[in-house]
Amino acid sequence: MAEGLRERKKRQTRQYISDVATGLFLERGFEAVTIAEIAEAADVSVNTVYNYFPAKEDLFFDREEEMVDRLPRWIAERAVGESAAVAVLRELRTAIEGGDYDPLNPGFTRFMAVIQESHALTLRLMAMHERTCHAIGATLREETGADPEDPEPMLVASQLAWVNSVIFNSVQRLIAAGGDSADITRKVLKRLELVTSLLGERTLTYAVKNTP
CATH class of the missing domain: 1.10.357 (Tetracycline Repressor; domain 2)
Structure with missing residues (x-):
């Protein structure tokens, strides 16, 4: 089944948030980065981050x-x-x-x-x-x-x-x-x-x- 527009946008948003978080983690370390900082850097709300990644570790191990x-x-x-x-x-x-x-x-x-x-x-x-x-x-x-x-x-x-x-x-x-x-x-x-x-x-x- 072909991926719909909504599913594609959700997948792209998830990947973007993960990429932003990974960059911050690699630069500053996992413990030093907060979910709020990730949300701000990705230009999304904290709730949006948690909707895609229930735990902070999920952002690091997105694969x-x-x-x-x-x-x-x-x-x-x-x-x-x-x-x-x-x-x-x-x-x-x-x-x-x-x-x-x-x-x-x-x-x-x-x-x-x-x-x-x-x-x-x-x-x-x-x-x-x-x-x-x-x-x-x-x-x-x-x-x-x-x-x-x-x-x-x-x-x-x-x-x-x-x-x-x-x-x-x-x-x-x-x-x-x-x-x-x-x-x-x-x-x-x-x-x-x-x-x-x-x-x-x-x-x-x-x-x-x-x-x-």
Whole structure:
């Protein structure tokens, strides 16, 4: 269904408010910026900000749902004959090699610094990792038709979420240590190879897709 004019304007307003807030957060830090200041800078009312973003953290993590849904989507869209783990590893490798992996973006370093300076954002990021893990587990359970009491989907999900977290954190440490982007990319890919080697055969062959 095509997006209507009202929906498009709402989406554009939401994005504009988020962009303004992000600029302020990156410049001054999360805790130093108030909702009132964001509203004034975006030329909207405080109520309008809250209508789009119920919590201040929502303004910073405006792409939270996309981030949480990324791995479950990779799994759901995997090719026939491909397991869940292989799909996640392939997509990670493709994103890193193609320069599409967000943490490798030069501007992401400041983004992470703002998170580390804020207890509220750090807690929110931890909660996002937890949500991602549960979303992966739900997808695996649906894809395999596993019994609700079967712990295996969630155990596999925990390992895939761990892989994602390790690579994410590795990029941040490598960037902080310095070096050019090509060298960092090579090191991250080697770290991905190492992480892959630590996964057991049962995890690597879990939830192989049998039908289109």
